[in-house]
Amino acid sequence: MKIGYPCINRTLECKANRTFRLKSYSESKLVEKVENNLNCLDKILKYNIKNNILFFRITSDIVPFASHPICKYNWQKNFRDKFEKIGDVIKNNNIRISMHPDQFIVLNSKNKDVVNRSIDELIYHTEILDLMRLDATAKIQLHVGGAYDDKEKSLDRFVKVYNNLNENIKKRLVIENDDKIFSFKHCIYLYEKTKVPILFDFLHHRVFNNGESIRKVLELQRLTWKKNDGLPMVDYSLQKPNFRPGSHAEKINIKDFQNFLKITYPFDIDIMLEIKDKENSAIKAIELAKKDNRFLT
DNA sequence: TCACGTCAAGCAGAT
DNA sequence: ATCTGCTTGACGTGA
Numbered sequence: 001m002k003i004g005y006p007c008i009n010r011t012l013e014c015k016a017n018r019t020f021r022l023k024s025y026s027e028s029k030l031v032e033k034v035e036n037n038l039n040c041l042d043k044i045l046k047y048n049i050k051n052n053i054l055f056f057r058i059t060s061d062i063v064p065f066a067s068h069p070i071c072k073y074n075w076q077k078n079f080r081d082k083f084e085k086i087g088d089v090i091k092n093n094n095i096r097i098s099m100h101p102d103q104f105i106v107l108n109s110k111n112k113d114v115v116n117r118s119i120d121e122l123i124y125h126t127e128i129l130d131l132m133r134l135d136a137t138a139k140i141q142l143h144v145g146g147a148y149d150d151k152e153k154s155l156d157r158f159v160k161v162y163n164n165l166n167e168n169i170k171k172r173l174v175i176e177n178d179d180k181i182f183s184f185k186h187c188i189y190l191y192e193k194t195k196v197p198i199l200f201d202f203l204h205h206r207v208f209n210n211g212e213s214i215r216k217v218l219e220l221q222r223l224t225w226k227k228n229d230g231l232p233m234v235d236y237s238l239q240k241p242n243f244r245p246g247s248h249a250e251k252i253n254i255k256d257f258q259n260f261l262k263i264t265y266p267f268d269i270d271i272m273l274e275i276k277d278k279e280n281s282a283i284k285a286i287e288l289a290k291k292d293n294r295f296l297t
Numbered sequence: 298t299c300a301c302g303t304c305a306a307g308c309a310g311a312t
Numbered sequence: 313a314t315c316t317g318c319t320t321g322a323c324g325t326g327a
Contacts, residue, residue, distance in 0.1 A: 006319055007320055008319095015322090017320070018322080018323095019322075020322095021323060021324075057319075100319050103317085103318050247317085247318095
């Protein structure tokens with residue numbers, strides 16, 4: 001079991017998601033931002049290692065506009081060494097990595113351009129992880145997409161597009177249940193058609209489910225991850241009181257997390273804490289897991 | 298230095 | 313029709 005947090009560290013001064021406006025695009029600006037982002041990613045990883053945080057989601061903003069036609073710069077070649085060095089830090093310290101392309105990536109869109117641009121984004125995410133020379137345990141997590149008032153057709157479109165993706169993408173892509181359109185059950189349907197592993201989002205499931213117990217979900221989920229995929233990943237969050245269902249809490253709630261550890265026992269999973277105060281909650285969660293005698297490696 | 302309008306991209310649901 | 317949220321607020325112009 002590993003426990004981690006996504007994208008941003010609130011203790012360190014630097015940010016690995018610096019970007020800029022398309023209007024002010026220039027190659028020098030791109031280079032400046034990528035340099036900043038990679039240096040900061042390196043600092044965050046070292047902070048995490050010091051604090052025994054061995055799971056981290058890398059922001060999609062590492063290389064701004066990477067999949068946009070405006071970008072002609074060969075960042076893959078020119079930053080290869082830096083990517084490799086960061087990859088070495090990750091591998092030498094046995095860190096688990098994920099990425100989460102944002103909401104604009106819709107593989108089952110009815111619009112062919114959207115699908116093509118989405119695939120370009122997946123290629124970009126894949127390139128980042130490949131440049132770091134990470135194995136297939138480094139995952140790219142994606143929601144299934146839009147429903148367009150006909151979920152069955154949407155799911156079938158997803159299957160068709162997925163089957164035509166190249167193996168480099170497929171070996172990293174996992175799908176996640178969302179909080180209003182495609183539940184865990186829909187993900188199982190897609191797994192049966194495509195063998196795509198399922199990343200289980202605990203809060204989304206609380207908001208939108210088909211009555212399955214957590215134990216049942218974890219049993220099913222485990223079957224969707226092959227040995228090469230590493231431990232199943234689970235996103236954990238907590239409802240922010242008095243906000244719309246699914247909104248993320250500001251900080252960890254000890255009782256709720258202890259309960260989560262209890263109901264997920266004895267499944268060995270890697271837990272991504274989607275909580276606003278990031279590394280602070282991760283550090284607390286790791287302490288709680290240790291107290292609970294969970295095996296943290 | 299700071300306020301604040303705006304930012305590459307899709308979709309659903311609320312207002 | 314327009315706004316908001318989503319994994320995450322930050323950019324950058326103008327005063």
